[in-house]
Amino acid sequence: MTASTVSLFGRRARRRWVHLILGGALAMPYVFLGSVILGPFTGSAGVFTSLPLQLASFAIGLPVAAVTSLFPPTRPLESGAVRALCGTDGDALAHGPARTRGERARTAAWFTLHLGLGGIVSGMSLAVPSLAVFLIVLPPFAWLGGTRLGLPGALDAWWVRALTPVAGVAMLLALAACAAGCGALLARWAPVLLGPSPRDRLAAAEARAADLAVRNRLARELHDSVGHALSAVTLQASAARRLLDTDPGFVREALAAIEDTTRRTVGELDAVLGVLRDGDAPGTAPAPTLAADLDGLLRRTRAAGQRVTAVVGTDPATLPPLVSREAYRIVQEGLTNALKHAGEPVSVRIGSAGGRLEITVENPLATAPAPRRPGGGHGLSGIADRVRLLGGSAHAGAAGGLWRLRVLLPLGTT
Incomplete structure (x- = not known):
């Protein structure tokens, strides 16, 4: 035609x-x-x-x-x-x-x-x-x-x-x-x-921006929570397999850490997916914070065979809830990157000065670059997004043979 x-x-x-x-x-x-x-x-x-x-x-x-x-x-x-x-x-x-x-x-x-x-x-x-x-x-x-x-x-x-x-x-x-x-x-x-009308267009743009903000927030939560859990479980299972015959005590500790990690991650995953279900209320699992689970996060990371030292110079219970929650995710992502890409030991320092919370995660540079996963590499950008929303600053890079992640968060954020 x-x-x-x-x-x-x-x-x-x-x-x-x-x-x-x-x-x-x-x-x-x-x-x-x-x-x-x-x-x-x-x-x-x-x-x-x-x-x-x-x-x-x-x-x-x-x-x-x-x-x-x-x-x-x-x-x-x-x-x-x-x-x-x-x-x-x-x-x-x-x-x-x-x-x-x-x-x-x-x-x-x-x-x-x-x-x-x-x-x-x-x-x-x-x-x-x-x-x-x-x-x-x-x-x-x-x-x-x-x-x-x-x-x-x-x-x-x-x-x-x-x-x-x-x-x-x-x-x-x-x-x-x-x-x-x-x-x-x-x-x-x-x-x-x-x-x-222009008013309708503005309202639609604001609704789209709010929807994108929620989706980005959920994507960060899933990446940090599930990504850390899978990396930790993989290393824990690998270490347990290597020491199965020589160190049964370590194997039991690794299996317990795997159980604890997967249980917590399923709860967090249910909470995030509950937001996505139309008509469903969010899941009941509380969002992890430094005050609630910093010790557990360090313990599960060590159970994977990673040597982690931590110096906490401030009481996590005194931190504002939003800062405590975002700081937990930042520490979690820093440990995840160390588990996947770097050597050991890993040093974590958390302190406060001048009305700001300072988080530093350091580890030796890897002798050989880790293979890049398809679709991976969003950890540092996720940290940058969290820090930007709170009005803080973040820097990550090599310095003196170490990989250093340094984050400053204003404590005035509620």
Whole structure:
């Protein structure tokens, strides 16, 4: 099919034609109301059969349609119809009812335009095809004797008989072109008249930003919690396998650490996934903090065979809950990176000075680079995101043969 044929008879053109027919159907009650209003003033009993009076009734009914479009459901219903039938991007249309005066005015203009063009195309769709078919099949009857069949005598001319089928086909093409043009016009004006206002766009942008913030937060929680647990469990199981015959006591300690790590991680995973389930309340597992689980985090890391020294120069119980929680995740990620990529021993220092919490994690540089996992490498960026949200600072890099992670968090964050 050529481009012009698709534009006239393609799937999109047909759906827009249906949309116009729906507009014509919606216009019928208003045309009837206009006829009722017009009848007494004209004193004519043929208001329903006279084309000029029907057109006048149509003109009277459209302003009434504009008034009724002020009902709240009009804009969402029209937006849904445009989205389904006109091929307009859903993000370019408003979803809720019109609230401001400008939104109501645009909705009224759209409803009037839809019903006006729909009424015209619907009337043409009823009248033109039958007339066009009559013109296309007329020549055989004219050749058989049009006058005897009651046809006009002018049809006896041979050139008239030859041109009537052409005129019929031209009328059908004109109808299709008119419907396609009106449908394209409605599709073009829909975002302007039914589109969201600046306030709606701002609210949608804020909602998207909030949704992205929640998703990023959940992604960080899953990465830090599950990533640390899997790394620790892998090393614990590996160390237990190597020492199974020579150090049963260490093996029992490693297996207990694996059990504890997986149990805690399942609880944290349930808490995170509970946020994702529509209608579900968040899981009951509390978010880990320095005050609640720093000792357990160090113990589970050591159970993997990693030598970890820790110096805590401040009481974790005095830290603000948000700082304590984010600091726990930062220490956890630092230990995870050391487990996966670095040598030992690992040194952890936590202290406070000048209204800031200082976290330092150091370990020797690895003699050989660890293989990079597909999709990995988000740990430091996750730490940077956490620190930025709290208004702190973070630095990670090699210094004097050591890999050092240093984070400063303001203690004024609640």
